[in-house]
Amino acid sequence: MPKTPRWTRTLTDLRSSQDAYLDVVATGPGRSVAGALGLPAPVSLTRHEAGRPEKPRTVLVIADESSSADADALAQALSARGHDVRRDAQAVAEGSERIQAVLLVLSQAHGPSDLTAPSLSLGSVLRRLDRGARVVAVSRAAEGVAAGSAVAVSASAVEAGTESVRRNAARQGAVGLVRSLAQEMRGGATANGIVMADGVAVDAPSVLGGLDFLLSGRSAFVSGQFLPVTSEAGPASLAQAALGETPLEGRVIVVTGAARGIGEQIARLLHAQGAQVVPIDVPAAGDALAKLANAIGAASLPLDVTADDAGQRILEHCRTRFGRIDGIVHNAGITRDKMLANMDEGRFASVQAVNVEAPLRITQQLLADPLAQGLRVVGLASTSGIAGNRGQTNYAVSKAGVVGMVAALAPELAAGGGTANAVAPGFIETEMTAKIPMARRQVARRLNSLQQGGLPVDVAEAIAFLLSDAAAGISGQTLRVCGQNLVGA
Ligand code: NAD
Numbered sequence: 001m002p003k004t005p006r007w008t009r010t011l012t013d014l015r016s017s018q019d020a021y022l023d024v025v026a027t028g029p030g031r032s033v034a035g036a037l038g039l040p041a042p043v044s045l046t047r048h049e050a051g052r053p054e055k056p057r058t059v060l061v062i063a064d065e066s067s068s069a070d071a072d073a074l075a076q077a078l079s080a081r082g083h084d085v086r087r088d089a090q091a092v093a094e095g096s097e098r099i100q101a102v103l104l105v106l107s108q109a110h111g112p113s114d115l116t117a118p119s120l121s122l123g124s125v126l127r128r129l130d131r132g133a134r135v136v137a138v139s140r141a142a143e144g145v146a147a148g149s150a151v152a153v154s155a156s157a158v159e160a161g162t163e164s165v166r167r168n169a170a171r172q173g174a175v176g177l178v179r180s181l182a183q184e185m186r187g188g189a190t191a192n193g194i195v196m197a198d199g200v201a202v203d204a205p206s207v208l209g210g211l212d213f214l215l216s217g218r219s220a221f222v223s224g225q226f227l228p229v230t231s232e233a234g235p236a237s238l239a240q241a242a243l244g245e246t247p248l249e250g251r252v253i254v255v256t257g258a259a260r261g262i263g264e265q266i267a268r269l270l271h272a273q274g275a276q277v278v279p280i281d282v283p284a285a286g287d288a289l290a291k292l293a294n295a296i297g298a299a300s301l302p303l304d305v306t307a308d309d310a311g312q313r314i315l316e317h318c319r320t321r322f323g324r325i326d327g328i329v330h331n332a333g334i335t336r337d338k339m340l341a342n343m344d345e346g347r348f349a350s351v352q353a354v355n356v357e358a359p360l361r362i363t364q365q366l367l368a369d370p371l372a373q374g375l376r377v378v379g380l381a382s383t384s385g386i387a388g389n390r391g392q393t394n395y396a397v398s399k400a401g402v403v404g405m406v407a408a409l410a411p412e413l414a415a416g417g418g419t420a421n422a423v424a425p426g427f428i429e430t431e432m433t434a435k436i437p438m439a440r441r442q443v444a445r446r447l448n449s450l451q452q453g454g455l456p457v458d459v460a461e462a463i464a465f466l467l468s469d470a471a472a473g474i475s476g477q478t479l480r481v482c483g484q485n486l487v488g489a
Helices: 006-015 020-025 028-037 065-080 089-094 112-128 162-184 205-215 261-272 283-296 310-321 345-367 383-387 393-414 438-446 456-467
Strands: 058-063 084-086 099-105 129-140 190-196 226-229 252-256 276-281 327-330 376-380 419-425 478-481
Touching: 020 028, 020 438, 058 065, 058 089, 058 112, 065 084, 065 099, 065 112, 065 205, 089 112, 099 112, 112 129, 112 162, 129 162, 129 205, 162 190, 190 205, 205 226, 252 261, 252 310, 261 276, 261 283, 261 327, 261 456, 276 283, 276 310, 310 345, 327 345, 327 456, 345 376, 345 393, 376 393, 376 456, 383 393, 383 419, 383 478, 393 419, 393 478, 419 456, 456 478
Parallel strands: 058 084, 058 099, 099 129, 129 190, 190 226, 252 276, 252 327, 327 376, 376 419, 419 478
Antiparallel strands: none
């Protein structure tokens, strides 16, 4: 039998949903060729393996002068977690040892010029960073400016006076530093930030929990992003040690759209982290849903989330089987792309119905019942809902709507100890994105700082983190899992 010519095989690979280009350039001669031609040279990301605790990292802690006490507290917390903490940037820069992380503490910076020395110290050690290294900045949220990707803070909160104006400039300066540095990172390394609201201590549970997440392989596809810590809620035990491999032990968590793609991966990961998962999908996806439910020992609920009584049916299911419901992940979503000039009502309305109207209705139905006291809600937004995307006005309306939904739900849930957050994936390798024409798909994969598409598990990890006690002090936020998409905000 004649062999298929190599170019045809390559073309077939490129057409498939797998990223064949990444496989070719990740190592060996393919990598050298890509380098010589100035082509993108992504590396395979090192991800967390469920159930396998990660090795501690060598972490260099750098701070501006006024933040040194906060740096001491954080260095102590890192040591307590088993990390090997270094404090002397010059020794690291001049030595030959590789380090796996830098923690940049800028929490008390008074003015923009306070950022000069620590930024240059950080620059001096970048060549010493290992593959897959992490840079995490810890700073305070600037008033009047969106801390992360989405939430507006009232401008009236800005105090008058030169001191506070200078301080605000420094706080926002830290954001500029991280966003630019993330674009300069190589070898699968990432740079992110934790921004604390005023009044949140540097060793608050979600600052430390956020640090655990951002330093680990659980955040492999998160770069150039910020975790805003809005309160000190969360377990005191986080000061001593990171949450283990099963932080969701005993929780009952509903996942919609779980029959395939990102939803399936969310269900599997939450199960691996100890949760009792209730997977939901349309009755037509019953076989795939049943297969998943079997694999994770769950009782699935075939249900169209747009049904008027979807919330009631979820409550009934959880009440009779578990007597509780702790969280819901509104993952079910559809796209019906068309330029607005060619858009019809069916396409526009169906996308709103599934992606945002159903999560709104279901959440309100759940919150009306005492069983859902303290509910943890996670919505699926999209970078299209933040930066916009040609041909996706209907989808962007729905996904920006999810960002708005969680921001407004946060104060409502806070009274009962619940939280509401969203995750905004960029390009993730699923059946949904496999439908994008080959050439556009190849380009879309490279248009982020990590130069590759993310995997469903990357989104699942961020969601599991947001559902855990470690994120109890994070609410109303939207975390992008997009490898720092270079298009848009
Ligand atoms: P997918 O199409 O592979 O899976 C979506 C699942 O939702 C399917 O199993 C489908 O049957 C289910 N579903 C659709 N309508 C439903 C309804 N009315 N009731 C119940 N279930 C329903 O999609 P995916 O790529 O896994 O995306 C999952 C979520 O992530 C979606 O909300 C999507 O908008 C969002 N997202 C995906 C990407 C990406 O790159 N794949 C990027 C940004 C956001």
